[in-house]
Amino acid sequence: MTTMTVPGAPRVDKDADPGVLRKALGAHEFGVLAATVAIFLYGTFFVNNFLTGDNLLSVVQQITFIGIIGTGMTLLIVAGEIDLSVGSQYGFLSVLMAYSVTQWQLPILVSALLVMALGVVTGAIYGVITAVFKVPSFVVTLAGLAILRGFALLVTDGQPLQGSTNSAYHSLVGGNAIGSLAAQTVWMVAVMAAFGWILSRTKFGYDVYATGGNMKAALNAGIRAVRVKILCFCITGALCGLASVILVGWLGSANPLTGNGVELSVIAAVVVGGASLTGGVGSVTGTLLGALVAGLIGNLLVLIGVDGNWQQVATGALILAAVLVNRFIATRQAAMR
Amino acid sequence: MSIAKGGSSANLTRRGILGGSLALAAGATLSACKAGSKSDSDSATSAAGGTPTAGKKVIFVVHEKNTFFAPVQKGFETFGKAAGWSTQFIGPPQFDQATVVNMMQNAVNAKPDGLILTRIDTTSYDGVIKAAQEAGIPVILSNVASDGYEKLGVGFVGQDFVPAGIAAGQQILQYIAKHTGRRDGAIIVGKIQAGNSALEQRGQGIKQAVRDFNSANGTNFTTEDLIVGTEEAGAVAKIDGRHARDPRSVVGWAGTAFECQFVATWARSKNLVGKFANGGFDMTSPVLAGIKDASIDYTIGQNPWAQGWVAASLLAQQIFPGYPSFHYDTGAEIVDSTNVAKVSAREAKLTS
Incomplete structure (x- = not known):
């Protein structure tokens, strides 16, 4: 890299460690971090009942499903693919979880493993069709969205299904872990921490970024990019399964319309979190912040007393603002290179 | 090539301004929404x-x-x-x-x-x-x-949903006799949403009324469910698809909510109004308009x-x-051509 120094200006070596502050300010997650802090401060100073332990824990609990499924979606988007069927998959697997426990009377652990395994199989099918047969993932998973919702309706005959009444199962996934801290929050944190580490610290994570950044170059570098993409689809499917297991344990039932529109919330969280839909950019931390922004906005709008119709407008506007900031930072970074 | 000019402070300032602007924008948006409501x-x-x-x-x-x-x-x-x-x-x-x-x-x-x-x-x-x-x-x-x-x-x-469904079932059977004169055929029980216990119970009521009618009169009507959703174009496509499958089999469309308005839209476009019975629930403007132009036979109100x-x-x-x-x-208020004008005038007060 050639470096040109402007006369009179102090010389800065771009390859040197940029420092924590500069790194934070230049990160793709800066926009969403700024949004999170801004919204949090607004709530703290101007909104009654916002800054209470129960309310904040409740907000974090509410983003559980977006966070867990969003983790898989982050891997996929970083790998340059997308899964539009996650809402339907989560709905179908929820129904299957409830059905296998109550109708087939399978033990809960077996049902949970079955549901997650089916998520993996679904992901593998998407992955093979996308990566091997070169059909765009948004087309494959759009078809999956319709098929899986149809299966959910077929299995239930359109009716909500009762889940298990097993108290241990409920406590494990739907109860409180410590004080008011919900067990499902702990599950989300564990999943996001594990995959955040995998994505940022392991060879597999490096391969995911390389595959999404430039698949041809990744293949030339000896990365098994096709396998990486299939694995990312499988992980997303498994996480949809895990979210379903948690949902059924928490609410005690499964509705065939569960997850209706959730794919958009998940993709919004990932993109607001700084990921690029063209692949190669994104992080689990960003997705967590993206989900948190959505959760905080939803919570604040109710606490403030905003009418339901305005909530849609405000949510969209604030998400757009966060994405614009991300875009601005990305452009600035590109110009600085 | 990159130009190093020690510009981190400039970046900091701009990003600081950007972050601050976002904070203000967020606050302003929330405040504006609150002001609006x-x-x-x-x-x-x-x-x-x-x-x-x-x-x-x-x-x-x-x-x-x-x-x-x-x-x-x-x-x-x-x-x-x-x-x-x-x-x-x-x-x-x-x-x-x-x-x-x-x-x-x-x-x-x-x-x-x-x-x-x-x-x-x-x-x-x-x-x-x-x-x-x-x-x-x-x-x-x-x-x-x-x-x-x-x-x-x-x-x-x-509403008590099952009795209201029975009332709806009795209505659809009455209008099937009027429009088709047939003693058999399929009654499509429409739903705007799956997994809603209210709609399911109304559907049960409709089916119960049909079973009771068949037993009492020796008729052979059947019922089948059709989930159409709330988006009009998609709903019309599903209704058209079901009709196209076996046009002669359908004698009535008995909705569990306001899907009769979608049936009316479809029937008008295909010039099929009056060829079968069509009714449902709720008193939305399109449903009342459909009763006025005879593309819908009845609706069951629940006093929203x-x-x-x-x-x-x-x-x-x-x-x-x-x-x-x-x-x-x-309650389960029956609205048809005899009282639709009065009901429409009443409902209009709710939107004025």
Whole structure:
């Protein structure tokens, strides 16, 4: 890299460690971090009942499903693919979880493993069709969205299904872990921490970024990019399964319309979190912040007393603002290179 | 090539400004939204400051904000204004179980003086209802309560769905005789949504009426479900698809909500009005217009105004002086060509 120094200006070596502050300010997650802090401060100073332990824990609990499924979606988007069927998959697997426990009377652990395994199989099918047969993932998973919702309706005959009444199962996934801290929050944190580490610290994570950044170059570098993409689809499917297991344990039932529109919330969280839909950019931390922004906005709008119709407008506007900031930072970074 | 000019401070400043701007934008947006919604509640509070519950904050959370709920909201806000309440009416644009629960939980966290909720299945919403009760917030259910709601110790304002479905079944059979004169054929039981216990119970009522009619008269009508959704183009395509499969088999379309308006749209476009019976539930403008132009034969009303107004009034007496709420049946009003003008005039008052 050639470096040109402007006369009179102090010389800065771009390859040197940029420092924590500069790194934070230049990160793709800066926009969403700024949004999170801004919204949090607004709530703290101007909104009654916002800054209470129960309310904040409740907000974090509410983003559980977006966070867990969003983790898989982050891997996929970083790998340059997308899964539009996650809402339907989560709905179908929820129904299957409830059905296998109550109708087939399978033990809960077996049902949970079955549901997650089916998520993996679904992901593998998407992955093979996308990566091997070169059909765009948004087309494959759009078809999956319709098929899986149809299966959910077929299995239930359109009716909500009762889940298990097993108290241990409920406590494990739907109860409180410590004080008011919900067990499902702990599950989300564990999943996001594990995959955040995998994505940022392991060879597999490096391969995911390389595959999404430039698949041809990744293949030339000896990365098994096709396998990486299939694995990312499988992980997303498994996480949809895990979210379903948690949902059924928490609410005690499964509705065939569960997850209706959730794919958009998940993709919004990932993109607001700084990921690029063209692949190669994104992080689990960003997705967590993206989900948190959505959760905080939803919570604040109710606490403030905003009418339901305005909530849609405000949510969209604030998400757009966060994405614009991300875009601005990305452009600035590109110009600085 | 890159140009190093020690410009980190410039970046810092711009990003600082950007972050600050975002904070201001977020605050301004939220404030603007609040300002937009505040006028009703503020004027409400000042309009009736002398009532025993004046100044109370009450939140109504529905499982899906669709056109049906407009008069419910109007009834709720009208009572709220008279009582001097600050009111909030919320719900997701499309149903998702966890989203609805989260919205209800946010409403509990807002520490209102009362909550009105819809409970569309038998377990999912019980946790949040109990959380509200533990926080000392009175709760009443409206529109749909599902089996077992009594165990929660809450009242319910809404229709008795199975008897209303039976009334709808009797209507569709009457109009099948009028339009087709046939003694057999398929009656399509339309649904705008799967997994909604109210619609399922109405569907059960329709099927029961058909079974009873077949037994009593030796007819051979069959029923089949068709989920059409709430989006008109998609619904019309599904209706057309079912009809195209075996056009002669269909003698009637018996909706469990307002899907008869989609059947009417489709029938008008295909010049099929009057070739079969068509009816449903609810009194949305397109449904009433369809009865006027004869593309819809009947609808069963459930007094949505009362589901807002009466629910709010029962909640008011629960807040002060403390009478427990109870079940209030909002009925099954049959609307057809004989009374549609009068009903339309009444319903128009809710949108003026």
